[in-house]
Amino acid sequence: MKNHQRRAHLLIWLAMTPALAGLVWLAVLTRPAAAPLAGFVEPR
Amino acid sequence: MGHGYQAIKWYPFKRGYDGWIAAFVAVFIAVFLVGLYAFAPPGQFYSPVQALMRATGSCAFACLTIVLCIGPLARLHSVFLPILFNRRHLGVATFLIALTHAGLVLFWYHYGGVVSPALSLLTSNTAYDRLAGFPFETLGALALIWLFVMAATSHDFWNSNLGPGLWKALHMGVYGVYALIIGHVALGALQRETAPAFLAMVLSSLGLVSGLHLLTALVSRRAQQASADEIDWIDAGPALDIPENRARIIQPISGERIAVFRYAGKISAISNVCRHQGGPLGEGRVIDGCVTCPWHGFQYRPEDGQSPPPFTEKVATYRVRLDARRHVLIDPTPLPPGTATAPALIQEIPA
Numbered sequence: 124m125k126n127h128q129r130r131a132h133l134l135i136w137l138a139m140t141p142a143l144a145g146l147v148w149l150a151v152l153t154r155p156a157a158a159p160l161a162g163f164v165e166p167r
Numbered sequence: 168m169g170h171g172y173q174a175i176k177w178y179p180f181k182r183g184y185d186g187w188i189a190a191f192v193a194v195f196i197a198v199f200l201v202g203l204y205a206f207a208p209p210g211q212f213y214s215p216v217q218a219l220m221r222a223t224g225s226c227a228f229a230c231l232t233i234v235l236c237i238g239p240l241a242r243l244h245s246v247f248l249p250i251l252f253n254r255r256h257l258g259v260a261t262f263l264i265a266l267t268h269a270g271l272v273l274f275w276y277h278y279g280g281v282v283s284p285a286l287s288l289l290t291s292n293t294a295y296d297r298l299a300g301f302p303f304e305t306l307g308a309l310a311l312i313w314l315f316v317m318a319a320t321s322h323d324f325w326n327s328n329l330g331p332g333l334w335k336a337l338h339m340g341v342y343g344v345y346a347l348i349i350g351h352v353a354l355g356a357l358q359r360e361t362a363p364a365f366l367a368m369v370l371s372s373l374g375l376v377s378g379l380h381l382l383t384a385l386v387s388r389r390a391q392q393a394s395a396d397e398i399d400w401i402d403a404g405p406a407l408d409i410p411e412n413r414a415r416i417i418q419p420i421s422g423e424r425i426a427v428f429r430y431a432g433k434i435s436a437i438s439n440v441c442r443h444q445g446g447p448l449g450e451g452r453v454i455d456g457c458v459t460c461p462w463h464g465f466q467y468r469p470e471d472g473q474s475p476p477p478f479t480e481k482v483a484t485y486r487v488r489l490d491a492r493r494h495v496l497i498d499p500t501p502l503p504p505g506t507a508t509a510p511a512l513i514q515e516i517p518a
């Protein structure tokens with residue numbers, strides 16, 4: 124790998140790790156309290 | 168690419184690889200289905216189509232996780248190199264499984280209405296402004312489109328046709344695909360599935376993929392820094408400390424890394440960057456007199472950086488000599504790719 128590619132990989136993952144972890148965290152925090160059980164979602 | 172013999176050496180393995188992928192997919196889907204029905208809370212019912220839809224979605228996610236882990240694992244330890252060689256097969260398999268998943272979703276939720284299934288998918292929910300109830304299907308669809316682009320261009324024909332730079336850029340998009348899928352699952356399945364197993368699946372994938380990438384990025388910063396006391400020639404350390412048929416990787420003060428190979432009593436230096444997809448040549452070996460890339464086996468003669476006929480790839484070479492302590496000295500100015508330059512002879516007592 125060229126040096127700029129190596130740097131790009133490091134930067135991508137330094138940015139993506141907290142962003143994705145934050146997204147999962149937020150999504151779980153804000154999920155509807157009375158989540159309907161999976162499997163009862165009727166075909167539209 | 169090296170020559171016929173390289174391909175032949177890998178060939179039986181290549182077929183076995185596809186067999187392993189098929190076996191993994193079959194076992195994963197079977198175990199998922201059994202688990203889904205066995206651990207369903209009382210009173211919960213899954214139709215077979217729904218169960219399969221979730222099994223194929225999860226299987227595609229698992230395959231994507233593995234695809235992403237192969238690169239860093241291969242950099243961390245050479246035992247993982249063989250799975251890197253045909254990683255693209257696993258990538259294509261990921262696309263096909265994801266396509267099955269999307270097909271089942273369209274069939275189940277969006278087929279039989281007055282509008283086309285695809286239109287129904289994209290228009291039945293437009294709540295893009297909030298997290299709860301976000302149309303997570305769109306994220307999956309974008310990921311699927313990009314998986315298709317990568318699967319369609321995965322052959323080496325496209326690598327040489329588009330050029331390694333553009334090809335690499337297209338295929339780096341796999342990180343974007345991964346981000347889209349994390350969003351797809353977090354805003355979709357995780358909203359309805361409160362069972363901790365599903366959250367654990369997502370978090371362990373994220374931990375593995377991110378952790379391995381960050382770890383390798385840090386580990387591969389370790390290349391011997393060229394010492395600055397020589398003005399024209401840089402000191403690459405004792406020649407005899409390089410293992411036979413192996414290299415030491417040197418980071419000059421400016422420019423790309425240099426792979427310094429020791430073989431047959433000689434020292435030669437070539438660029439560390441493979442012409443194929445930028446593989447680290449200095450982590451490869453000299454096989455049959457040629458530097459062999461650890462990633463997919465492209466070969467280069469150490470004396471002139473040229474691939475042996477009939478291949479035409481060329482990498483830059485560097486002038487080398489030994490000093491009185493038998494340290495390797497390198498002229499850090501790259502010679503034009505394919506330029507022959509005399510190797511340094513280790514046995515020769517330098518003046």
Ligand code: HEM
Binds near residue numbers: 227351356
């Ligand atoms: C057009 C593309 C796609 C559509 C429309 C789509 C749609 C869906 C839907 C509706 C669900 C929820 C299923 C349920 O009712 O439980 C789902 C779940 C899921 N999808 Fe997709 N998806 C797409 C592409 C993808 C891709 C490309 C991947 C992975 C590479 C993926 C991975 C998953 C996963 C892991 C789940 C969670 C399965 C579970 O409940 O355990 N999807 N998708």
Ligand code: FES
Binds near residue numbers: 444445462463465
């Ligand atoms: S052979 Fe593919 S990167 Fe070197």
